Amino acid sequence: MCTECGCGLSGEPAQGGRQSMVHGPEHPHVHSSEAGTGPGSHSQVVPVQRALLEKNQRLAERNRGFFRAKNLLVLNIMSAPGSGKTTFIEATAQALAGRARLGVIVGDLATDNDAARLRAAGIPAIQVSTGTVCHLDAAMVSRAAQQLDLDSLDLLCIENVGNLVCPADFDLGEDLRVVLMSVTEGEDKPLKYPPLFHSAHVAVLTKCDLAAAAGFNRDLALANLRRISHHARIFEVSARTGDGMAAWAEYLLRVRQAPKPDD
Amino acid sequence: MCTECGCGLSGEPAQGGRQSMVHGPEHPHVHSSEAGTGPGSHSQVVPVQRALLEKNQRLAERNRGFFRAKNLLVLNIMSAPGSGKTTFIEATAQALAGRARLGVIVGDLATDNDAARLRAAGIPAIQVSTGTVCHLDAAMVSRAAQQLDLDSLDLLCIENVGNLVCPADFDLGEDLRVVLMSVTEGEDKPLKYPPLFHSAHVAVLTKCDLAAAAGFNRDLALANLRRISHHARIFEVSARTGDGMAAWAEYLLRVRQAPKPDD
Numbered sequence: 001m002c003t004e005c006g007c008g009l010s011g012e013p014a015q016g017g018r019q020s021m022v023h024g025p026e027h028p029h030v031h032s033s034e035a036g037t038g039p040g041s042h043s044q045v046v047p048v049q050r051a052l053l054e055k056n057q058r059l060a061e062r063n064r065g066f067f068r069a070k071n072l073l074v075l076n077i078m079s080a081p082g083s084g085k086t087t088f089i090e091a092t093a094q095a096l097a098g099r100a101r102l103g104v105i106v107g108d109l110a111t112d113n114d115a116a117r118l119r120a121a122g123i124p125a126i127q128v129s130t131g132t133v134c135h136l137d138a139a140m141v142s143r144a145a146q147q148l149d150l151d152s153l154d155l156l157c158i159e160n161v162g163n164l165v166c167p168a169d170f171d172l173g174e175d176l177r178v179v180l181m182s183v184t185e186g187e188d189k190p191l192k193y194p195p196l197f198h199s200a201h202v203a204v205l206t207k208c209d210l211a212a213a214a215g216f217n218r219d220l221a222l223a224n225l226r227r228i229s230h231h232a233r234i235f236e237v238s239a240r241t242g243d244g245m246a247a248w249a250e251y252l253l254r255v256r257q258a259p260k261p262d263d
Numbered sequence: 264m265c266t267e268c269g270c271g272l273s274g275e276p277a278q279g280g281r282q283s284m285v286h287g288p289e290h291p292h293v294h295s296s297e298a299g300t301g302p303g304s305h306s307q308v309v310p311v312q313r314a315l316l317e318k319n320q321r322l323a324e325r326n327r328g329f330f331r332a333k334n335l336l337v338l339n340i341m342s343a344p345g346s347g348k349t350t351f352i353e354a355t356a357q358a359l360a361g362r363a364r365l366g367v368i369v370g371d372l373a374t375d376n377d378a379a380r381l382r383a384a385g386i387p388a389i390q391v392s393t394g395t396v397c398h399l400d401a402a403m404v405s406r407a408a409q410q411l412d413l414d415s416l417d418l419l420c421i422e423n424v425g426n427l428v429c430p431a432d433f434d435l436g437e438d439l440r441v442v443l444m445s446v447t448e449g450e451d452k453p454l455k456y457p458p459l460f461h462s463a464h465v466a467v468l469t470k471c472d473l474a475a476a477a478g479f480n481r482d483l484a485l486a487n488l489r490r491i492s493h494h495a496r497i498f499e500v501s502a503r504t505g506d507g508m509a510a511w512a513e514y515l516l517r518v519r520q521a522p523k524p525d526d
Contacts, residue, residue: 081455109428109457111455162343162456165429166429182447184447184477185344189344192373192425213473214473
């Protein structure tokens with residue numbers, strides 16, 4: 001929630017982002033950047049933000065080095081609330097059974113539900129309770145990772161807080177940023193949340209078994225994904241039926257064997 | 264996104280929130296409040312946050328007074344991305360046709376899609392492009408409202424950015440905070456996002472036509488809603504089939520006629 005984590009510091013939002021805007025030309029609309037100055041304006045906010053993001057980036061690189069030394073493939077799994085992250089992780093563990101061992105760090109504002117579910121399925125899992133903070137950060141991940149036996153794992157899934165905005169800028173030290181989008185959410189989410197979708201290495205359409213019932217337009221969704229998630233590998237799955245999970249598991253095994261980039 | 268709006272200021276999240284946490288007692292978990300101090304820590308962040316929220320609260324009250332003078336019932340409609348806010352607003356306008364005139368302010372990071380859809384359905388609508396900011400605030404709403412002919416309206420729906428975390432603390436000057444939760448998101452969202460659900464005057468279960476296909480546990484969802492959204496009136500609707508929309512429309516007409524509180 002914004003009181004404590006600082007989302008409220010919106011007096012001077014960015015002039016242009018990583019992704020250009022899409023507007024109909026003929027109708028009125030308002031840009032938030034027309035906000036006036038006042039408390040929390042540019043001069044106060046930006047240095048604090050920059051320091052925080054720089055600190056997070058350093059801790060994320062430390063995580064990255066640590067995870068590499070442990071020979072882990074690390075995924076930062078992000079989506080809207082209710083897109084099926086936990087079910088997808090459970091199905092991923094099943095699809096990899098006997099070939100790769102998976103552990104999970106899962107973030108939520110409140111409850112231990114997801115970690116409890118995963119542990120009940122035999123998957124080592126640590127819950128991070130963010131309280132009111134709308135995303136995980138590298139420090140939270142570092143502390144949680146210390147509670148897992150990383151030497152017994154091949155793959156670490158970090159399930160971020162359900163949020164298509166705020167996790168975009170927080171590197172956690174992952175190898176792959178994975179964004180999930182369920183077919184019941186509509187086709188336009190990449191266009192509406194471009195920073196997060198743009199940053200994804202992998203995009204996964206989930207709940208594909210519900211596509212017909214939801215009236216999902218697959219071609220439109222894939223076109224929107226390709227427009228924003230330029231470099232993302234796209235998978236289509238149903239964790240419930242298992243459709244598509246084998247191809248996803250094979251992909252993970254291949255990526256885990258590939259050399260990691262030096263940059 | 265957190266870089267510009269300040270979500271990154273998470274070095275010192277709250278010690279306890281408006282809603283107590285729910286944890287399994289026997290398993291390890293990590294609280295984000297164990298974060299160390301550093302750049303962006305308490306001393307820097309809290310005064311800036313407080314000033315911003317106080318400023319927002321003042322502007323929200325000004326909005327509230329302005330909207331009352333215009334005899335408008337104002338809804339702040341919040342949900343996860345893809346819960347069906349825009350479709351619900353369209354169906355609300357249909358259900359009220361001939362009895363109340365509805366206008367919309369709609370927030371998204373990017374695109375004019377929702378406002379264009381609403382205008383195509385004959386509903387006056389203004390799009391607010393937040394750029395990278397994860398919620399609407401009172402100043403954005405005030406500017407957008409100036410572009411609507413409020414004297415021709417009875418009801419103003421403010422469709423917030425799709426996000427179950429960050430909009431919780433930003434009063435926009437609304438009469439009713441309305442949270443939507445689609446049956447395809449699972450039953451546990453109130454437990455996982457307690458601040459926003461706790462603040463709701465109304466909770467609406469949407470996409471009820473998909474309940475069977477999604478394996479939705481209605482009793483569990485209602486129990487979770489009642490646990491967190493203590494004071495909320497609950498509606499169950501399908502905007503696609505129209506089920507439940509008549510009861511919702513009658514409720515809005517009754518609330519609009521009721522005297523507004525003085526406090």
